[in-house]
Amino acid sequence: MRISSRMLAGVAALGLAIGAGAKPLDQSGVEAAFDSGVSSADQLEWLKTMAAAPNHVGAPHNKANADYMLGLFKSWGWDAHIETFQVLYPTPISTAVELIAPEHIVLGGQEPPVAGDDTSGVAGALPPYVAYQGDGDVTADLVYVNFGMPDDYKALARRGIDVKGKIVIARYGVGWRGLKPLLAQWHGAAGCIIYSDPAQDGYGQDDVYPKGGMRPPFAVQRGSVMDMPIAPGDPLTPGIGATAGAKRLTRAEAPTILKIPALPMSYADASKLLARLGGPSVPNGWQGGLPFAYHTGGDGGTKVRLAVKSDWSLKPVYNVIATIKGATLPDQWVMRGNHHDGWVMGAADPLSGNVAMMSEMKAIGGLLKQGWRPARTIVYASWDGEEPALLGSTEWAEQHADELKRKAVIYINSDGNGRGFLNAGGSHDFQHLINQVMADVTDPETGATVAARARAAIRVGAYEGDKTDARLLAAAESGGDLPIDALGSGSDFSAYLQHLGLPVLDLGFGGEGQSGGVYHSLYDSFHHFTTFDDPGLKYGAALSKVAGRVVLRIADADTPTMRFGDFADTVGVYLDELGKLADQRRERDRKVEALGKDDAFRLAADPLKPVGAPIAEAATPHIELAALADAVDHLKKAAHAYYTAYADKNATLDPARRARLNGLLRDIDQLLLDDRGLPGRPWYKHLVYAPGRLTGYGAKTLPGVREAIEDRRFADANLYAGRTAKVLENYADRLDQARAVVEGR
Amino acid sequence: MRISSRMLAGVAALGLAIGAGAKPLDQSGVEAAFDSGVSSADQLEWLKTMAAAPNHVGAPHNKANADYMLGLFKSWGWDAHIETFQVLYPTPISTAVELIAPEHIVLGGQEPPVAGDDTSGVAGALPPYVAYQGDGDVTADLVYVNFGMPDDYKALARRGIDVKGKIVIARYGVGWRGLKPLLAQWHGAAGCIIYSDPAQDGYGQDDVYPKGGMRPPFAVQRGSVMDMPIAPGDPLTPGIGATAGAKRLTRAEAPTILKIPALPMSYADASKLLARLGGPSVPNGWQGGLPFAYHTGGDGGTKVRLAVKSDWSLKPVYNVIATIKGATLPDQWVMRGNHHDGWVMGAADPLSGNVAMMSEMKAIGGLLKQGWRPARTIVYASWDGEEPALLGSTEWAEQHADELKRKAVIYINSDGNGRGFLNAGGSHDFQHLINQVMADVTDPETGATVAARARAAIRVGAYEGDKTDARLLAAAESGGDLPIDALGSGSDFSAYLQHLGLPVLDLGFGGEGQSGGVYHSLYDSFHHFTTFDDPGLKYGAALSKVAGRVVLRIADADTPTMRFGDFADTVGVYLDELGKLADQRRERDRKVEALGKDDAFRLAADPLKPVGAPIAEAATPHIELAALADAVDHLKKAAHAYYTAYADKNATLDPARRARLNGLLRDIDQLLLDDRGLPGRPWYKHLVYAPGRLTGYGAKTLPGVREAIEDRRFADANLYAGRTAKVLENYADRLDQARAVVEGR
Helix, strand or coil: CCCCHHHHCCCCCECCEECCCCCCCCHHHHHHHHHHCCCHHHHHHHHHHHCCCCCCCCCHHHHHHHHHHHHHHHHCCCEEEEEEEEEECCEEEEEEEEEEECCCEEECCCCCCCCCCHHHHCCCCCCCCEECCCCEEEEEEEEECCCCCHHHHHHHHHCCCCCCCCEEEEECECECCCHHHHHHHHCCCCEEEEECCHHHHCCCCCCECCCCCECCCCCCCCEECCCCCCCCCCCCCCCCCCCCCCCCCCCCCCCCCCCCCEEEECHHHHHHHHCCCCCCECCCCCCCCCCCCCECECCCCCEEEEEEEEECCEEEEEEEEEEECCCCEEEEEEEEEEECCCCCCCHHHHHHHHHHHHHHHHHHHHHHHCCEECCEEEEEEEECCHHHHCHHHHHHHHHCHHHHHHHEEEEEEECCCCCEEEEEEECHHHHHHHHHHHCCCECCCCCCEHHHHHHHHHHHHHHHCCCCCHHHHHHHHHCCCCCCECCCCCCCCHHHHHHCCCCEEEEEEEECCCHHHHCCCCCCCHHHHHHHHCHHHHHHHHHHHHHHHHHHHHHHECCCCCCHHHHHHHHHHHHHHHHHHHHHHHHHHHHHHHHHHCCHHHHHCCCCCCCCCCCCCCCCCCCCCHHHHHHHHHHHHHHHHHHHHHHHHHHHCCHHHHHHHHHHHHCHHHHHECCCCECCECCCCECCEEECCCCCCCEEECHHHHHHHHCCCHHHHHHHHHHHHHHHHHHHHHHHHHHHHHCCC | CCCCHHHHCCCCCECCCECCCCCCCCHHHHHHHHHHCCCHHHHHHHHHHHCCCCCCCCCHHHHHHHHHHHHHHHHCCCEEEEEEEEEECCEEEEEEEEEEECCCEEECCCCCCCCCCHHHHCCCCCCCCEECCCCEEEEEEEEECCCCCHHHHHHHHHCCCCCCCCEEEEECECECCCHHHHHHHHCCCCEEEEECCHHHHCCCCCCECCCCCECCCCCCCCEECCCCCCCCCCCCCCCCCCCCCCCCCCCCCCCCCCCCCEEEECHHHHHHHHCCCCCCECCCCCCCCCCCCCECECCCCCEEEEEEEEECCEEEEEEEEEEECCCCEEEEEEEEEEECCCCCCCHHHHHHHHHHHHHHHHHHHHHHHCCECCCEEEEEEEECCHHHHCHHHHHHHHHCHHHHHHHEEEEEEECCCCCEEEEEEECHHHHHHHHHHHCCCECCCCCCEHHHHHHHHHHHHHHHCCCCCHHHHHHHHHCCCCCCECCCCCCCCHHHHHHCCCCEEEEEEEECCCHHHHCCCCCCCHHHHHHHHCHHHHHHHHHHHHHHHHHHHHHHECCCCCCHHHHHHHHHHHHHHHHHHHHHHHHHHHHHHHHHHCCHHHHHCCCCCCCCCCCCCCCCCCCCCHHHHHHHHHHHHHHHHHHHHHHHHHHHCCHHHHHHHHHHHHCHHHHHECCCCECCECCCCECCEEECCCCCCCEEECHHHHHHHHCCCHHHHHHHHHHHHHHHHHHHHHHHHHHHHHCCC
């Protein structure tokens, strides 16, 4: 589907700065030239090279990859360098997990080689572990806690089971990995095992590797369990760059390092533990894909030892930073990044996205050779240390915070990429731009546009019975812009969006590949990726074309490309959700009270499987949302008035007024920050988008209010309703100022 | 919860006929005396005796059980006899199922003994089979068809897989067993295997037998696969009693016997087949609980042989019929039944219900000894041959059709019983009566009333996230009468409700036991039942008290106990559903067309897992529902006007008018029949309640219209809308006549 002229109105036409002596290129000419520089064959070669050996932080091949990229970037005409930070990154010295009773079985250890996967037998991989757990050696009774999320502990409590002093075993899924040992710790557990249940990403989904792409019995998901909802980045230098001489906390002072030991586990191992658990049968929905009935354990019959000892030394991370200076607006930066470190070979995560980004850089280098120069400065970054804690990107953001706040226009992120449909998330003032780009890039499998494929998938999904957001379906059916997702965390955009207040886009294809089946395991390899995810890296090229267009269009626009009405309308939706959330929780509180009063929980329960009543709490009060509603009204009015004025006057704007507009609007998203941050986590300053304290990756919008309602901190809810109203008023005021400029006042 | 006076209004007060010389008992006195005659200890003894050996049709122990009951019934003061029919009931001479390629594995055979279950090793059990399949010996490629329901074949067709000439393997669940080979036959399959997937009733639910109650790997679900949605009962004598001299069809002429061979299978066996299937990975939702990724097969790589040879001789079924003649209205019969034949030991199904019914009979015998006599005649029946095809109850109904139509007031059914909550289904004019009884019987586990427990379960279920019908939840919360279920089929009520037009109630406790895990297997034993389902048979006694009260209250009421407004309002709900059904299908038809026009199915599909578009059909038209809406209006008006008049005049009615009312209302439900029956299945004559042609057990209400919309037979939909309107008008007219009697006109 092509973009309609109505949809284009309000977005700046492109102005291209052309170097002396070169033949001028118009927008479509630039993008066609860019596309011709994008090559799946290049990406295949880079991927094979970079995924040839383990590339975790500190691995020799990871440093080699940084150097390899540095050379390429320079050869393509970029001004490039490596910027190093010294971060606390623990690696295991020893790990042990064993069943002690009712019998002795030693578990754990490295994942074995798999026939047909050349890199699965190479040396140098770290054993399976989770980073930033708290070392220890504990032996205790085992309790199965399902996904280990808050509702799971409530379900256990209603059945009289607590985990104090015990080791919990939680399956991967539903919530972010790092919350599982954290919640275990909060509930007094002595240790935490996280395993991959075959229902989630093993044979419950499709054939397992190497026959198919899904998780084989002995594969383990590594990952970080740092308490990143407090703050990502080096745990010893929160808020500042982890340079060699930076002032550091001690490890004991660092708030984001867990206190209890934790290890990840395969389902081949986990089945040996879970099959031996006693205690009650699990609640509804807790049964996984292993071929026996799951029990909660906790009856003293299944003892496990869990021991981890780590090397807690500082290690270097290598960010590769490459720049092309803007011809006309050099102090406005368009930033683009993807990380290059993996957990083992890292073919899908992150190198599939990193090589797509490299293609963009090579293609832009090609444009440079044709004499093209961007209006704004373009900064590309291949980050190191994303996997442990978004280390490279966060430290760089903290180190360069002042300059970024003064100069950056946007940060565009990608991470692992795959076959299928474009997933786009980010700041809603850029929602229209990404929709335009989706309408201009061809899907490699179908020949339709990326936008048409996305719309078809949403519509057919809804037809087939998928739970589909009503706004999304309406947009897919009408041909209007598809709503993009709000961003939580889980990749390198976090510091840029939520700490610095830059607008952000996060882009990637997926939905048809099977890299999820080997996620963070030894088998996330070149062979797996090119067999089961994106054979031929066609979607690598598609990502380059999408992200490259976003970069080029923003870099070359004469005035900012945001459409503020989309942001305003989206915030309006979030506000409506807050009202409904409070109402629903109030209704539920009252229902618990009424059911309790009628003894309904006891009467409904099977006396042979006793389940107590949930804890009754006072009804959720009404929250003071009036000021916030007024602010949203102002925001909508200001955004739509600006849109109308700009559409009317755009053609007549003189350079001085364009410059004033660029000045007023470049940093408008930064007005959404409150420097006091969110309750209990001041590093997160954005009052519209945040990762949930108890979702980890998943976004919470209007988080100061929403999470306060969810956590029953009603004073905070009222306080943050006011603070959030204030930042939205500031944003709206700025739009009013911009409109005045457009209108020549 | 006690019944409120408002809820009691409109229901007849009880008039008790007391025999000469006995101390009169009032209603509560009769019921207290009845309760004191109900004994769980009795039921345990009877259950142990009757479940001691295989009791399928034709088994010596089944005949012994009939004789045993006959003796007891007589000893309790009942006028009892055994009534025998000669029915076509096939039993296996030989069964064979084996994997032929890619390797040879012999499967099938009898279920093995289990430690701790004394009866699991006894002789005389039939091998696992399904009755009324079509004998044959076929070898063919195997295709996994999920639950083998119509949507499953559509999903296969969209993936280019057909089953012509192949053997299908379907898992138990979702639809009735008998539809699976029937649909396979309709799609051209050569044979059908039906297996028990552990996700449905094995370790996916709880521990398996003997550690727990769920289905162990080697247990098989037997059952009938006769095409009972055409007609139940002896397939050679449709519509007439299968007496020795009855005119019979030949086996080849019998429309309800399948043409292809079929066998049931354990998951231990099925896993050997399914693990070897090639072809595409299964669609979403098709994966079961076995520990590998399921494939559809059908690629020629997995060949199976399936062979069945049966003894097709006539066999006797023994119905035990027991009567107490009414003192004042001997020609009005209150009927009560439960079957006594099982597939093997039949402890849960059916003997747990049968022994509860026996307790009622013994307790009523006790009342007789105290001089009590019912006003109406009470007829109890312990049916034979329910399992193969509702044989005993259907043949008896057909044989005694004329007398039943002239005399029967109601038929009250039960079948297997269990621990938990009362499930009540039936004719909605008796909805209020069963709600009153639920409020008067104590739940044995909680000490609350059966009604209070049911309400609590509905409310807590909704709170916990169960999908809950809004009317049901509203009733549970308000304390109003709980809606009862409409009845389809699957037990002995079918001929009485849908062929003869009697009102019916079907009653049973369940929801907490685990007899589902051994359903129709060798392990449905006394040991299993008393360990994992209803230890001590407390719920056996509860069922006796519920069903006994229903019998006694109807038998002794001076005027009919129905509340017609409940029926009228319920039919109004069904009519609303019809309108919505047509609208939804029209919308869906248009969506398929629109998605097809936009090529959305292709664009949304993974090209490596191709899925074609569904077949686009002309949009479902509007159905002529006006006459039906008028009829429902008349029905509601007539029912509520009768209620008002009766509440006003009840106290003043003289015996002559009561007699006229009894005459007018006894057979009012028979007015809901249309002698032409439903399209393609004339045996089913009821135009409000029917088993679905493609659900088997599940009810379809206003079936002539509803199924015609679903099947796109729009001319039938319009035709049956008119016919249904007519029967409802007749019913309403009769109510108007009854009101005239009440009002003395």
